[in-house]
Amino acid sequence: MATWDPQQYEHFSDLRNRPFADLVARVGAEAPKSVVDLGCGNGPLTISLAQRWPEATITGIDSSPAMLERARALDAAGRIRWEQGDVAAWQPSPAPDVIVTNATLQWVPGHVALIESWLRALPAGGWFAMQVPGNFDAPSHRIIREVARAHRRADDLVGALREAPVETPERYAEVLAAACGHVDVWETTYLQILDPQGAQRSPVLEWVKGTALRPLLDVLNESEQEAFLAELTQRFDAAYPRASYGVAMPFRRIFAVGRKG
Numbered sequence: 322m323a324t325w326d327p328q329q330y331e332h333f334s335d336l337r338n339r340p341f342a343d344l345v346a347r348v349g350a351e352a353p354k355s356v357v358d359l360g361c362g363n364g365p366l367t368i369s370l371a372q373r374w375p376e377a378t379i380t381g382i383d384s385s386p387a388m389l390e391r392a393r394a395l396d397a398a399g400r401i402r403w404e405q406g407d408v409a410a411w412q413p414s415p416a417p418d419v420i421v422t423n424a425t426l427q428w429v430p431g432h433v434a435l436i437e438s439w440l441r442a443l444p445a446g447g448w449f450a451m452q453v454p455g456n457f458d459a460p461s462h463r464i465i466r467e468v469a470r471a472h473r474r475a476d477d478l479v480g481a482l483r484e485a486p487v488e489t490p491e492r493y494a495e496v497l498a499a500a501c502g503h504v505d506v507w508e509t510t511y512l513q514i515l516d517p518q519g520a521q522r523s524p525v526l527e528w529v530k531g532t533a534l535r536p537l538l539d540v541l542n543e544s545e546q547e548a549f550l551a552e553l554t555q556r557f558d559a560a561y562p563r564a565s566y567g568v569a570m571p572f573r574r575i576f577a578v579g580r581k582g
């Protein structure tokens with residue numbers, strides 16, 4: 322599993338938080354007793370669930386010790402149960418009333434079968450809400466793949482690439498509809514305006530260093546990382562030119578929400 326750096330991830334927290342807000346705005350649960358956030362990351366979004374449902378028991382599960390350490394530090398009131406675990410091995414037992422999983426299932430191969438099993442376990446009236454990026458054909462990801470494949474350590478890097486780790490919105494709709502009476506699936510392309518102040522050398526690089534590049538950086542030593550990042554910077558400059566208002570990075574995301582029964 323990739324190592325995570327909460328500080329790097331937090332560079333663009335406003336832009337990363339918005340899809341979560343858009344996702345949970347479509348969850349109609351009024352007073353759930355228990356809520357689980359799978360792949361809770363560094364914690365602020367899980368904490369926002371506790372603010373929305375103050376009576377609920379909220380559990381945040383993540384595989385990264387660094388992300389969980391940050392989450393525990395943010396949760397000064399100790400409101401959330403933080404647990405280290407692999408989403409792929411998680412069992413909804415006892416089943417929560419709401420399952421939320423934001424920007425995580427793209428890291429979990431075979432997640433459709435997991436969703437099916439979670440939906441089977443969900444009680445009638447329970448909610449499932451997920452969001453995954455749908456940008457694996459975007460210039461940022463194409464460039465990462467090209468630079469990795471041309472690298473002298475391509476054999477190692479290619480193993481860390483994830484080609485198409487998510488399904489189409491239609492496929493998620495089909496999976497949810499098999500168990501849920503109410504299904505709500507949509508996609509949005511956010512035109513992310515990165516670094517309007519012009520403070521970063523390559524804001525697109527800073528963005529992908531927080532997420533998509535994690536497994537590749539894990540493979541390289543420090544000097545290899547430097548050269549790899551320098552080449553990506555050049556390629557990103559050409560693909561995402563700076564405008565007067567910042568660097569525009571379109572980012573497609575896929576959302577799926579279902580209510581059981």
Ligand SMILES: C[S@@+](CC[C@H](N)C(=O)[O-])C[C@H]1O[C@@H](n2cnc3c(N)ncnc32)[C@H](O)[C@@H]1O
Pocket residue numbers: 322325337341359360361362363366382383384385388406407408409422423424425428429532
């Ligand atoms: C992009 S972050 C999203 C974090 C948070 N949900 C958010 O929206 O800010 C992805 C998170 O998924 C976690 N993750 C990836 N694969 C996982 C797995 N198999 N089991 C548990 N957590 C996983 C990572 O550790 C990371 O914290």
